[in-house]
Amino acid sequence: MKDFAQELGCLGFTMRLKRIADALMHDGKKMYKQLGLDIEPNWYVVFRLLKQQNELSVTEISDRIGLAHPSVITLTNKMVKAGYLISNQCDQDSRKRLLTLSDKAQEMMPEFERVWAAGEAGVIEAVRGTEIMKALSLIEERFGEKGFRERTIEKLNNQ
Amino acid sequence: MKDFAQELGCLGFTMRLKRIADALMHDGKKMYKQLGLDIEPNWYVVFRLLKQQNELSVTEISDRIGLAHPSVITLTNKMVKAGYLISNQCDQDSRKRLLTLSDKAQEMMPEFERVWAAGEAGVIEAVRGTEIMKALSLIEERFGEKGFRERTIEKLNNQ
DNA sequence: TATATTTATGTAGTCAACTACATAAATGAT
DNA sequence: ATCATTTATGTAGTTGACTACATAAATATA
Structure with missing residues (x-):
C-alpha cells in the first residue's frame, strides 16, 4: 500500500515531518526503557x-x-x-x-x-546520502523569516 | 543566539523535525482561521x-x-x-x-x-534547492525497515 | 457446529508541544 | 519617587499524536 502523504508531494510535508518525529520520539522512549535508563x-x-x-x-x-x-x-x-x-x-x-x-x-x-x-x-x-541536516537549516531559516501562513496568503493574493 | 539543537548535529534531528512540524501545524491553524475556513x-x-x-x-x-x-x-x-x-x-x-x-x-x-x-x-x-522530499522518502524507508531504538542498540553492541 | 483467531472500530489515558493569561521582580521614564 | 513597561516564571487549558485495552463481527479451524 503506497503512502498517500507521499503522493501529495509538498502538501504532505508537515504530516510526514510530524510522523517521523513522533515515531523517533516513541521509539526513543522505548529504547531508554529497554536500556534501563530513567531519562x-x-x-x-x-x-x-x-x-x-x-x-x-x-x-x-x-x-x-x-x-x-x-x-x-x-x-x-x-x-x-x-x-x-x-x-x-x-x-x-x-x-x-x-x-x-x-x-x-x-x-x-x-x-x-x-x-x-x-x-x-x-x-x-x-x-546517509541525504544532506537533510543542511536542508533543515535552510528550511528553518526560511520559515523563520516568513511563516507558512504568510507565505500561503501571499501566494493566494498573487494568483 | 545560535540554535543549540542545530549545534548538536544529527542528535538534534528529532527535536528539529518536531519543532518545524509543530510550527507549520500551528501556523496552518491560524491561516485557516484568518481565511474564515472551518477546517x-x-x-x-x-x-x-x-x-x-x-x-x-x-x-x-x-x-x-x-x-x-x-x-x-x-x-x-x-x-x-x-x-x-x-x-x-x-x-x-x-x-x-x-x-x-x-x-x-x-x-x-x-x-x-x-x-x-x-x-x-x-x-x-x-x-527550494533542498531535495528534502526525496530525503524524507529515503529516511522513512530506512526507519521503516529498522527503527531508531533498534539502530541505537545495534550500534551500542558493536562499540 | 462450536470455538479460536483475526480484523474493525471504539474508548481511555498519556505525552510533549503549544497559546493565553497571571504574577512578581526589575528596569526605564517622567 | 512613582508609575509604566518589560522580563522571568508559572499555570491552565488545548491539541494531535500515540499505546493499550475493550468489544463485536467475521473468518478459520477442530
Missing part, C-alpha cells in the same frame, strides 16, 4: 547544553533550544524530579531560576554519552 | 484521499495515510461533525464504517483546492 528523549539537549554552559535560567534554555518557555519548565521540572538537575533562585535577579546539572547527572553522563553517540551513529546511517 | 491542517489529506477513492473505512484511511487508527477516528469524527464527511455502516461487513465526502465538502472543494495550491506553492518556495 527521556529530548533531555539530552538540556544535558548537553548545561554541560557546556554550566548554569542557565529557564528563558535562556528556552531561547537556546527553541522551545516555548512553558515546555522548558515542564521538561526541566521532570529532570529535577528525576534528580538530574538542581534548581537555584538567582541572587542578582530573584525572578530567575538557575538550573545546573546535579552530581547524579555528572556521574551518569559517560553512560548517557555512550548511548547518545550510538543514537547519533544510527541516525547518521539512516540519513 | 484544520491535515484534513486535506483525508479530503484528497476520499476525493480520489470515494469511499473508505477507518482502517483503510489509517493504512493509506500512515496514522494510527485512533488518530483517524478523532480526525474524521471532527470532519463529520463539521459536515464534511458522511459516515455509513457497511452492508457487507457490519464492523466497517465507510466515510465519504458530503455535498458541503464537494461544494467547498474548489475553494479549498485554491488554498492548498497556494500552500503548496509556499512550501515549494521554502524548500
Whole structure:
C-alpha cells in the first residue's frame, strides 16, 4: 500500500515531518526503557547544553533550544524530579531560576554519552546520502523569516 | 543566539523535525482561521484521499495515510461533525464504517483546492534547492525497515 | 457446529508541544 | 519617587499524536 502523504508531494510535508518525529520520539522512549535508563528523549539537549554552559535560567534554555518557555519548565521540572538537575533562585535577579546539572547527572553522563553517540551513529546511517541536516537549516531559516501562513496568503493574493 | 539543537548535529534531528512540524501545524491553524475556513491542517489529506477513492473505512484511511487508527477516528469524527464527511455502516461487513465526502465538502472543494495550491506553492518556495522530499522518502524507508531504538542498540553492541 | 483467531472500530489515558493569561521582580521614564 | 513597561516564571487549558485495552463481527479451524 503506497503512502498517500507521499503522493501529495509538498502538501504532505508537515504530516510526514510530524510522523517521523513522533515515531523517533516513541521509539526513543522505548529504547531508554529497554536500556534501563530513567531519562527521556529530548533531555539530552538540556544535558548537553548545561554541560557546556554550566548554569542557565529557564528563558535562556528556552531561547537556546527553541522551545516555548512553558515546555522548558515542564521538561526541566521532570529532570529535577528525576534528580538530574538542581534548581537555584538567582541572587542578582530573584525572578530567575538557575538550573545546573546535579552530581547524579555528572556521574551518569559517560553512560548517557555512550548511548547518545550510538543514537547519533544510527541516525547518521539512516540519513546517509541525504544532506537533510543542511536542508533543515535552510528550511528553518526560511520559515523563520516568513511563516507558512504568510507565505500561503501571499501566494493566494498573487494568483 | 545560535540554535543549540542545530549545534548538536544529527542528535538534534528529532527535536528539529518536531519543532518545524509543530510550527507549520500551528501556523496552518491560524491561516485557516484568518481565511474564515472551518477546517484544520491535515484534513486535506483525508479530503484528497476520499476525493480520489470515494469511499473508505477507518482502517483503510489509517493504512493509506500512515496514522494510527485512533488518530483517524478523532480526525474524521471532527470532519463529520463539521459536515464534511458522511459516515455509513457497511452492508457487507457490519464492523466497517465507510466515510465519504458530503455535498458541503464537494461544494467547498474548489475553494479549498485554491488554498492548498497556494500552500503548496509556499512550501515549494521554502524548500527550494533542498531535495528534502526525496530525503524524507529515503529516511522513512530506512526507519521503516529498522527503527531508531533498534539502530541505537545495534550500534551500542558493536562499540 | 462450536470455538479460536483475526480484523474493525471504539474508548481511555498519556505525552510533549503549544497559546493565553497571571504574577512578581526589575528596569526605564517622567 | 512613582508609575509604566518589560522580563522571568508559572499555570491552565488545548491539541494531535500515540499505546493499550475493550468489544463485536467475521473468518478459520477442530
